[in-house]
Amino acid sequence: MTAKNKSSDRRVQRTRDALRDALISLLEERGWDDLNIQDLCERANVGRSTFYLHFQNKEELLVGGFDDLRAWLRAQSAPEKTAVDAMPFVRGLIEHVHEQRNLFRSIIGRRSGHVVQKRFREMVCQLVEEEVAPPHAGWKQKAGAHYIAGALVELLAWWVDSGKGHTADEVEELFYQLTLPSIRQIKV
Amino acid sequence: MTAKNKSSDRRVQRTRDALRDALISLLEERGWDDLNIQDLCERANVGRSTFYLHFQNKEELLVGGFDDLRAWLRAQSAPEKTAVDAMPFVRGLIEHVHEQRNLFRSIIGRRSGHVVQKRFREMVCQLVEEEVAPPHAGWKQKAGAHYIAGALVELLAWWVDSGKGHTADEVEELFYQLTLPSIRQIKV
């Protein structure tokens, strides 16, 4: 036990990152159902027993990955404020989806699996909730968060599946155009 | 071949309805994966060969059912105009979901299957598109339809899963409150 008890150790971070990256590469290569922990560890150059020091199973690694992504998106908020200040993570998310379309086709696309899709929805929903539904908010805030998250995820799914020709800026603009009034309604 | 070539015959309608109803009851009883055509026919009191006179397979019956629902929702539009005239099918959909929560928990709830969920999404999306994206509309209309459909489905999913205590009126009001501005934006 050093200063911080877990994620501070650089070695830990290294192996966790390696596993996460291996997951990403195998995910777009084979899809969720056809990837196992062994191959994951081999790809990551990590001992198999080490895997279990960090995660309980495949799915835990996945949610860990989405936790990372969520944290990263949350962090993206501050630096260069976008035109609008509501839900600043969206800019980062859209760009990230764009840069990694292939991966996200395995995550939210028509041919994606159930688990992955569900976890991604959850992640987005949490981000939206943070923004729009404070801890003890009313039902409208919670329901509204689901509304917005569902809309965003479906928009992204449309984009990666059949919205090929459109830029991240266009999608972002459309999203904010449609969502800003909703946010205003909810946040009261 | 009488006046109309297919659905006009009352006998046809009877058996198709019987099969649809059997599907509904087995759906909330066992879920999509664990129901087969034999039991379906038995439940419907219909000869197994008759099934194939009407549908190619299980999934065709399902989409047929959603087609019926879509047609019914479309028809619901006219009679007593709701407060707002945009997407009048929503009123009927929300009420229908409310009356058949148990069924819809098997369709869009957390424990629902992939196929059913997907087909339901498609149905809703088509209804929204009819309303908001005319035949040769621009990409914003199409993407916007997906946006709204995704939002609506997710809102309904939240409702049947964890929004127990709220009335159809509340949900409808929230939906329109959040969606009307979006429609206005898109429809231009």
Added chain:
DNA sequence: TGCTGGACATAAAACCGGTTTGTGTCTGGA
């Protein structure tokens, strides 16, 4: 004309031992 039961070929699922592979846990050592 639409529904039916029965017959049919075929595809899919269940079953069954025996085998292999993957999982999850625990070592001792680097």
Added chain:
DNA sequence: TCCAGACACAAACCGGTTTTATGTCCAGCA
């Protein structure tokens, strides 16, 4: 902290067999 190796156990695989479900066809009936 990580690793390799060993372990018990569950899950997947397997060829071969049986059972069940599917999809098609038909003669007969309402």
